[in-house]
Amino acid sequence: MRTVLLLSLCFFLLSANDRGHRQDEVAAIKSVLAQQVKCWNAADIDCFMEGYWNSEELVFIGSSGPQYGWQTTLDNYKKRYPDQASMGQLNFDIISVDLLGAEHAMVVGKWALKRTIGDVSGHFTLLWQKINGKWVIIKDHTS
Numbered sequence: 001m002r003t004v005l006l007l008s009l010c011f012f013l014l015s016a017n018d019r020g021h022r023q024d025e026v027a028a029i030k031s032v033l034a035q036q037v038k039c040w041n042a043a044d045i046d047c048f049m050e051g052y053w054n055s056e057e058l059v060f061i062g063s064s065g066p067q068y069g070w071q072t073t074l075d076n077y078k079k080r081y082p083d084q085a086s087m088g089q090l091n092f093d094i095i096s097v098d099l100l101g102a103e104h105a106m107v108v109g110k111w112a113l114k115r116t117i118g119d120v121s122g123h124f125t126l127l128w129q130k131i132n133g134k135w136v137i138i139k140d141h142t143s
Contacts, residue, residue: 036092053138061141086115086117104130
């Protein structure tokens with residue numbers, strides 16, 4: 001009986017520790033997203049891009065299909081949103097954050113831009129990877 005209690009206690013402590021770790025990782029990802037919103041709303045696309053993996057392997061999938069590379073993604077954002085009026089005020093509504101292991105996560109959410117030139121909104125699926133201790137978006141499918 002004593003062995004069963006000891007094993008149960010060990011299992012409980014490991015489970016609690018894992019839940020705490022998972023909550024910390026989800027909070028870290030949400031923090032990156034919150035920083036992106038702050039950067040966007042300050043009309044700072046360069047700052048917004050810090051949430052993305054700075055690699056030619058970054059994939060952004062939008063209405064025109066897949067585009068590859070961090071610089072390409074930055075250039076496309078700057079072309080599509082050249083000023084504060086076109087950028088508006090960004091809001092994310094996070095639907096789910098699913099950890100897919102120790103170094104990967106998937107986020108599903110809604111985005112909305114409130115703009116004087118007309119509001120726009122859509123959905124996104126983001127694949128994240130923890131690289132050098134930092135969560136970054138490695139694949140972005142936004143519609």
